[in-house]
Amino acid sequence: MRLTVIGTGYLGAVHAACLAEIGHEVLGVDVDAARIAALSEGRAPFFEPGFPEVLTRNLASGRLRFSTSSAEAAAFGDVHFLCVGTPQQPGSQAADLTYLDAAVADLAAGLRPGALVVGKSTVPVGTAARLAARVPAEVAWNPEFLREGFAVEDTLRPDRLVVGVTSSSAEAVLREVYAPMLAAGVPWVSTDLATAELVKVAANSFLATKISFINAMAEVCEATGGDVATLAEAIGYDVRIGRQFLRAGIGFGGGCLPKDIRAFRHRAAELGVSLGFLGEVDEINLRRRARAVTLARELVGGSFAGRNVAVLGATFKPDSDDVRDSPALAVASAIRAEGARVTVHDPQGVDNARAAFPGLDYSPGAQKACEGAHVVLHLTEWDEYRELDPEALGEVVAARALVDGRNALDASVWRAAGWTVRALGRR
Numbered sequence: 001m002r003l004t005v006i007g008t009g010y011l012g013a014v015h016a017a018c019l020a021e022i023g024h025e026v027l028g029v030d031v032d033a034a035r036i037a038a039l040s041e042g043r044a045p046f047f048e049p050g051f052p053e054v055l056t057r058n059l060a061s062g063r064l065r066f067s068t069s070s071a072e073a074a075a076f077g078d079v080h081f082l083c084v085g086t087p088q089q090p091g092s093q094a095a096d097l098t099y100l101d102a103a104v105a106d107l108a109a110g111l112r113p114g115a116l117v118v119g120k121s122t123v124p125v126g127t128a129a130r131l132a133a134r135v136p137a138e139v140a141w142n143p144e145f146l147r148e149g150f151a152v153e154d155t156l157r158p159d160r161l162v163v164g165v166t167s168s169s170a171e172a173v174l175r176e177v178y179a180p181m182l183a184a185g186v187p188w189v190s191t192d193l194a195t196a197e198l199v200k201v202a203a204n205s206f207l208a209t210k211i212s213f214i215n216a217m218a219e220v221c222e223a224t225g226g227d228v229a230t231l232a233e234a235i236g237y238d239v240r241i242g243r244q245f246l247r248a249g250i251g252f253g254g255g256c257l258p259k260d261i262r263a264f265r266h267r268a269a270e271l272g273v274s275l276g277f278l279g280e281v282d283e284i285n286l287r288r289r290a291r292a293v294t295l296a297r298e299l300v301g302g303s304f305a306g307r308n309v310a311v312l313g314a315t316f317k318p319d320s321d322d323v324r325d326s327p328a329l330a331v332a333s334a335i336r337a338e339g340a341r342v343t344v345h346d347p348q349g350v351d352n353a354r355a356a357f358p359g360l361d362y363s364p365g366a367q368k369a370c371e372g373a374h375v376v377l378h379l380t381e382w383d384e385y386r387e388l389d390p391e392a393l394g395e396v397v398a399a400r401a402l403v404d405g406r407n408a409l410d411a412s413v414w415r416a417a418g419w420t421v422r423a424l425g426r427r
């Protein structure tokens with residue numbers, strides 16, 4: 001099939017390459033000319049494990065191309081996937097749909113008769129129906145559940161495929177698009193447009209709630225001397241609860257969970273439904289960032305003024321270069337605002353971090369970032385930080401003081417090397 005993907009960011013570029021991987025002819029389109037030039041030359045514009053391989057393999061096969069022209073996209077194929085950003089509106093909790101509206105307007109003019117426009121972006125419920133009234137084509141919604149860091153694997157082998165459609169012919173087209181996955185037994189959920197849109201925000205809200213739940217338990221553990229990691233392990237043995245997404249720490253960030261829970265709550269309120277608990281989920285999450293700052297401040301004697309602080313990790317999670325709403329950088333910048341010199345290390349995220357937070361210092365090496373530090377904060381759990389030698393690091397710091405914001409380092413090993421270790425929800 002000849003398919004187009006409009007918007008080639010973290011979602012769209014991977015989606016385009018994976019559609020080519022399963023045998024389709026794919027044209028990826030973006031308004032960002034530099035991004036399209038990089039993708040066309042086989043250079044991944046972001047760090048995502050496995051993506052460079054699937055990109056170059058499918059460019060070489062001739063099944064994958066990129067362009068900046070929406071007119072070319074409209075003429076190229078009959079199924080168009082919308083993957084543009086839907087960030088939080090500045091000054092509001094609502095989703096900003098201007099990119100989506102612009103992409104659809106650009107495409108609409110040249111659409112071929114019988115074309116199917118398939119939204120993948122995360123949107124407020126009702127968006128698909130609104131767009132359907134504006135385009136001379138059928139509109140479907142096919143939300144995406146991939147995780148950054150596992151994007152290729154999640155796209156090729158998803159837990160489920162969800163489609164919102166208004167006709168059986170649209171469902172048949174989408175079944176054909178995803179035929180290899182259906183043949184592999186991936187569950188298929190076909191529903192109406194509103195339900196498909198809601199499935200996505202419900203899933204992200206549940207995940208965010210699970211993280212904030214365990215972080216609220218961490219707060220109680222801190223007040224009582226309990227241990228949240230043991231608590232999470234113990235409740236996680238109950239299969240109804242499950243062990244995943246119970247890692248307490250400085251909480252969730254990224255380009256999706258934070259903005260999605262806010263936009264969902266905002267949209268629900270417009271519809272007369274109160275999702276107030278999502279506000280609490282958000283607040284708990286942000287309190288954990290503040291708690292990491294407090295622990296570090298205590299370790300440097302009550303004030304950051306004139307102190308050197310090392311931050312290990314800048315991205316919102318490991319195995320990604322994405323720093324959108326990164327808890328690590330929020331903590332780093334809050335500490336800098338209190339007068340510390342903050343040096344940040346990250347294996348992949350430094351360029352993006354520097355662009356977003358030019359006032360922080362950046363170091364090419366983890367150990368180098370720690371030189372002269374009065375406290376070290378471990379804020380993104382990259383594998384390489386687990387390999388750090390507390391003894392060797394102890395030689396370069398000004399004080400052996402560590403905040404483990406991700407509960408991912410073995411505190412007993414660090415303490416044995418003379419470090420004072422503070423973690424969230426743990427002694």
Ligand SMILES: NC(=O)C1=CN([C@@H]2O[C@H](COP(=O)(O)OP(=O)(O)OC[C@H]3O[C@@H](n4cnc5c(N)ncnc54)[C@H](O)[C@@H]3O)[C@@H](O)[C@H]2O)C=CC1
Pocket residue numbers: 006007008009010011012029030031032035083084085086087099100102103104106120121122123144145146147148255256
């Ligand atoms: N990043 C992720 O892991 C996932 C993202 N999503 C959703 O997918 C959507 C996209 O997210 P990301 O890829 O992370 O965003 P992104 O910001 O990385 O990519 C968006 C892309 O759309 C392009 N764009 C903007 N306006 C355009 C237009 N008029 N025509 C063509 N291209 C245009 C931008 O230049 C950019 O390259 C959002 O709704 C997000 O919530 C859903 C699941 C996973």
Ligand SMILES: O=C(O)[C@H]1O[C@H](OP(=O)(O)OP(=O)(O)OC[C@H]2O[C@@H](n3ccc(=O)[nH]c3=O)[C@H](O)[C@@H]2O)[C@H](O)[C@@H](O)[C@@H]1O
Pocket residue numbers: 122144145146147148149204207211244245246247248249250251252253254255256257316317
């Ligand atoms: O809509 C999206 O964009 C995506 O959002 C999340 O994926 P992602 O943001 O890539 O990363 P997650 O693995 O969900 O982690 C999100 C944040 O939660 C934090 N987290 C995760 C798990 C946990 O136990 N504790 C915790 O603090 C991570 O550090 C990270 O900051 C969802 O997991 C995907 O299913 C969804 O498609």
